[in-house]
Amino acid sequence: MSLTARDVEEIMRLLEASTFDRLSLELDGVKLELERGGGGAPRTRREAAPASIAPAPVPAPTIAQAPAASPQGEREAGLVEITAPLLGIYYRAPKPGEAPFVEVGQRIDTETVIGIVEVMKLMNAVPAGVSGEIVEILAINGELVEHGEVLMLVRPDAG
């Protein structure tokens, strides 16, 4: 048995719909590691992938970054992404142990600080830039996010 590109897509879809953040699968010498958000370790090792997968670019690294990679129809239409304004370490709370800046379900306006991105000890507050209700928080606290990576999904206010 070997993994096809379609299998990988199916597994990604399952992970996306699940409550898990990380999936590690090993079979027949193929090691597949999937992770939501920007994790520390490089994901899907290309050289380990069987030839049948290699020609099709494996979309694993974009699993949480590109909305197109998420299952169509499952994500509510009209949601707005809040993206990282720069590369750095993402923090949900002002200090360890303190309450997060925002939670799912919370109402925010454009000026609401939704998190911090740290670049070499310089803390950059991230304003929401949109007003509405937080539907999902995709970024993982304490992990690296890249420039433009989707941190949260917001249902914007009507009008």
Place this chain on the structure above:
Amino acid sequence: MDFSGRRLVHSSRRACSRRAWRALTIRRILIANRGEIAVRIIRTAQALGLETVLAVSEADRESLGARMADRALCIGPARPNDSYLRVETIVQAALGSGCDAIHPGYGFLAERADLARLCETEGVIFIGPTAAQIEAVGDKLRARAEAIAADVPVVPGGPVENPAHAQALAREIGAPLLVKAVGGGGGRGMKLVEDVQDLAGIMDMASAEAGTAFGDARVYLERYVARGRHVEVQVLGDGAGNVIHLGERDCSVQRRYQKLIEETPAPHLPDDIRDAMHEAAVRFAARLDYRGAGTVEFLYDVAREQFYFLEMNARIQVEHPVTEMVTGIDLVAEQIAIANGDGLRLTQDDVRINGAAIEIRVNAEDPARNFAPSPGTVSTARWPSGEGIRVDSHIVNGAKIPPFYDSMVAKIIAHGPDRATALARLRAALGDTHIEGIATNIAFQSETLADPDFAHGGVDTGFLARRAARATGD
């Protein structure tokens, strides 16, 4: 808001990993560059079994390097100032993605001492020289002083104090010589003295003009090199004073100080000059306890058969493949080994020059429009292959050439048992190269390779300008 608590937590975590990783081997490299050199570094890293993380701007997310690397991390918008030139962002990307080392490539941050220094303090291995070495060679006056101290010849000349001193200095330098304005540069504020007897008059005039033009009347004297060749020596140092050289490269085919064709060995260079140049380069680098790959550049004065130190480049260079072709040594692999603490894995006797190699740079520039940059999308890219042919490029079908970066998009290198064979192979290879969708200088390069003077070998840095003048004069 108070973030000090977190600062502590994270710096202590880093401190632990710093101690633990420092002595271990490099396992994952962050490549802080783009284009062909990013692809080039990834290839060697993969061959060594190392993981690669490529820092990309928004414009390079879909680049070949981004697809080849184990992971691509977007570090910012397309403009280099917002992405590739951000020292803190690069180091944060390395730390956050678990990289033990950073390879800076060439250009961008490659010779920025602040990147090397931040790596040093954060416990990330910088694949290059120390911050202090970058500073030592980055300052022209300091580098000249180091050259003199290492008994490496520099262009004779210096500041003048009074007319009598100027006469004495001029006699020492010998005519022809240049009177240069301290405030000038880039060819401005220079006067040629063909006979030392005319010196006083020309100096008065030059000084008055410099005062008007630059607000600084000071002038200095320098030997005039009517016909000069750019010859540089590749060195590797272990950081503890041991340095070897990997032969020289002749980069005299230049347009407006931009190298276009490079080759090794330098054709028709007297053997004693070649040996002296190699030795001088090694002395210079050894004096600095130079670590990693570097290049010592010389100006070879054809008429006087003398060479002078120009500068040292503290990085891998664009034209490094010609050296790799004749020596069989992977310079990027040696850079990584040295950074890893393995020292020099070769002795001078291990370095053998086999045949000759010539490289042309493929620039996305339109010679018909005065070499204006030609960014865009490459619809078709057909690169040559065959015996002795190597192509270093990130350009494949559909590749985008963003307008924000250098126009050099590929290097085509030919190796052969002798220069004539290498040249014939290179000319045939250019005939097999087809790039559509953008303008390139490939046809221009083919014409240059076909020039009888180039075919003979040993042209000086005025070669391309004379060709251009002949073309417009006809």
